[in-house]
Amino acid sequence: MRLTVDGKQIEIDADPDMPLLWALRDLAGILGPKFGCGIAACGACTVLIDGSPVRSCVLPIGGVEGEIVTIEGLARDGTLSVVQQAWLDEQVAQCGYCQAGQIMSATALLDEIENPTDEDIDNAMSGNLCRCGTYPRIRAAIKRAAATKLARA
């Protein structure tokens, strides 16, 4: 089957039951989305499909419609997205393993709510687990990204 990932068409030959995550990682070599739990309980595998966040570890590829964007597709021509840049500026990551998923969820949040409150952030981000405890800096980075986007608007 054919998938559109980060603006590129890729051909996947696999069982339609295979979760999107493994098709991306093992078959397409797109390693940005991470495997953390396999049951949609940690958010490390989050990608966007037509702009909405989806846990790719439980989504069968047979059911995928729409354009997939992974962490690898956020930067344009080497320029980080506003959210990625905010992550860099706030020095958010520790081990970094969950951050691809965190950044995708934050990207989706900021697409819908331009200036999120603390409660909006809690509501959007609690599906993304971080064992290093980078939450305070994630919160700061989301607010920084929102401010950057508003200033540009």
Next chain:
Amino acid sequence: MASIGKITRRAFLIGATAITGGIAVGYYLYRRPYPNPLEDELAEGEATFNPYVKIAGDGAITVIAPRAEMGQGISTTLAALVAEELDVPLEAVTVEHGPASYAYYNSEMLAEGGPFPFWDESIMAETVRGAMGGVGKVLGLQGTGGSSSTRDGFDRMRQAGAAARQMLVAAAATSLGVAARDLATGDGRITHAASGRSVGYGDVAAAAAELDPPSEVVLKQRADWRILGKSQNRVDMRDKVTGAPIFGVDVVQPDMLFGTVRMSPRFWQKATRADLSKAQAMPGVVKVVPIDTTYGSGFGVIADNTWAAFRAAEAIEVEWGTAGYPADSAGMTARLKEALASPGGNSARDEGDVDTAFADAPGERLVEAEYEVPFLAHMCMEPMTATARLRDGVLDVWSPNQFPTMTRQLCADVAGIETDKVNVHTTSLGGGFGRRGEMDFSMYATALAREAGGRPVKVTWTREEDTRHDTYRPAAAGRFRARLGSDGSPEAVEMRIASPSVVAGILRRTFPSISPMGPDKSIVDGACNQPYTIPHYRVTGIEADLGVPVGFWRAVGNSFNGFFHECFMDEIAERGGTDPVELRRRLMKDYPAALAVVDKVATMSDWGSPLADGTAKGFAFTLSFGSWVGEVVQVSQSDAGLRIDKVWIAADVGTALDPGILEAQLVSGAIYGLSAAMGQEITFADGMVEQSNFHDHDAMRMHQCPAFEVAILENFHKMGGAGEIGTPPALPALANAVFALTGKRIRTLPLSKEVSFA
């Protein structure tokens, strides 16, 4: 404080004792410097000065930071130490982990393994520290743990940078025909001010590397630091916000296969009956192979992709042997209680005359309590994984691990080859917390590689397999009593703590032929060595094997002893009618570093000022890994349950090399501890772990995360650790806050057994 007389009569702790044979045979080794492993792998035009620095002809500088980067920022700080002395900006260096090598031994990791509190600087204590450090060197133990990397690297990495700089300057002096003392360095160039001539580091690197290393290096004074002492941009941050393939799970090798494992869920057992045919016949499956190691027995699946391997592993029909240990949590608790009730144990602290002090203690002056904590899993975000290839008698292992030289050795055993035929490539770690100090995931990958016909196999565990085959933070139980004086202060305190031995557990699965020969300090670490002055004070550890594999979990013994010690201090304060912070001020007056931390965090949190209804604060302090840490937690009652509003942390780390990374580590450590205190436990039924994934062993989430305020102090004259020190006081500070709010003295973790969190 333990007297020298008592020390000499006591066996040294098994962390050291198990390997004392090494000391005896090892003096020669101790004197011999290890060869520089970089000499074997230089690129064209590259020169190496020591195991930590490479400079290419174009001036590109590579620093080897040979400690596992698991999020603690160590690659940045170790590189900063070199860059500071090399006189180049941190941005100018590329940081690599480097190969597994004895040259990268960690001499600090074992140094505090002796029976001395951190503040004890007696000749005896210092001698033992030196000897323990020597053990690390003799063993060539390249390891990341014990919050030791910065302390271990502080001198060594600076010296590496300074020596390289001096050699570069010497070569430049020859090249320019001027005196070395007339040359200045900066930004990767060496300049002769008088003539205005200069050369780049790259221009003279090859010549410089030929020179003998200086016999003496001069390090910068702190006042001259330009990088150290200031928050740096982490060298790994850009990779981590762009999804770069830096982790163990991201390894890709040509012609690679994928795999997973399904190991016996009952520890130390094997399959009694197995039918592999269904798994073998599944699409994408290459092979199902048995695995039998000192860590455990079971099966591995080699397949075309990870998902196919997962499905096939599930399809293995197997019955496992019966557990040879208490089959359920109730049975394990009973065994801990039995151990507590038995006489004996090892008293790591024994001051005054505790028995006499309690003999005539009047009931109203007596405080007694029993505490218990459960087993805990590490739950690193990246499940256990490694990639291995055994081809032409050479084993390559790509592994996110904390012990490269041990990994090399044990994987060589699995492959049946010599260690010099093994290359260990250490990737970034998606969380470590002590779990990746184990060798099982690398050994299992090696076992699969043996069966893969020379092709590499990337082996990824399911989260379920990871949760059920951890090396758990041990369960522990304690019995505590205190006799209060007329002013409410404790005149006598006795603590008895029973727990499985982490060190015995590690030996069982790594070097089973070596038996532990003395008490394990980790059973009492965090209880026996706290900066309190109490006239009669005894802390006794009792080892109680429960059959479950136990290992290093962030802060190790401190993770439960901090809880025990500081909750019991809170009970003493409450019974004696003393404010908990005031009680610490009284008992810690002999320890100015501790006192300053207590005062600082009390001031920051406005301790003692009136709080809104439904809000309360709790306090705790733990000295661990050489750092003095006080925390205040504020909780409040909401309709949805208890909320942790805010946490204040004051930490004296002696010397703060990177305040930004330190702040992140303190917050990280606290959240790790709060997560455990709120709701984590690993329980057993039928000899198997009951929990399996984040739905039943979760951790703190964004909506539960409090605000943090952190102060970093530098009063004490010795440097402390960073990675683990935020954890121990977090659990008791929360429990004490819950008591202050609800009146419930919860002595068994997790707190969610008795209160619910929003």
Next chain:
Amino acid sequence: MRRAILLTVTAMLLGGVAGAQEAAAPSTEAPAVDPAAGLAAWQDVYAVFSHPRCANCHVEDDHPRWSGAHYGETRIHAFNVMRGADGSGFGNPGLRCTTCHFDSNSNVLHGPPGAPGWHLAPVEMVWFGKSSPEICAQIKDPGRNGGRTISEVAEHVRDDALVGWGWAPGPGREPAPRSAEETFAALERWNAAGAPCPAE
């Protein structure tokens, strides 16, 4: 994905409107009132509606519930999953129900269950923690049943894919009792018997 959510919301709204129009249509058959048979039929319906597979998402507050083997006692769905600040029942920006719950069940143990248009029932349709008489009164109240006649409720129970999930909830979960068809029949029997509600 976002398009699918919006479509489902629209379908729901349209369904509600259609139901309200039909509610005015007069019944052609005279009801055969048999309270005992009616109460027995209701009991079958109640057993379904109060079952965790149904009640866990018919909640008064904003939190769906989890229950069952390996989940401990019935508890609030982890990860701060919420009805949604807009009241839609589809969750919040950044964390929709459909971030994890797709058109079909995950076949992995503890993986998220799925059915088309996964969302929380409207806040007025509360079954979780409610007694049999309370749920009964609610089912008969067009203001709290989506503007439906009882027959339309029965048809909704029989035909709606998300409702039908309750009887096919995926690995490791106990299904609601009996079947959609049998529950439809029980609702019809209850309706025919005058739709009596139990006293307690």
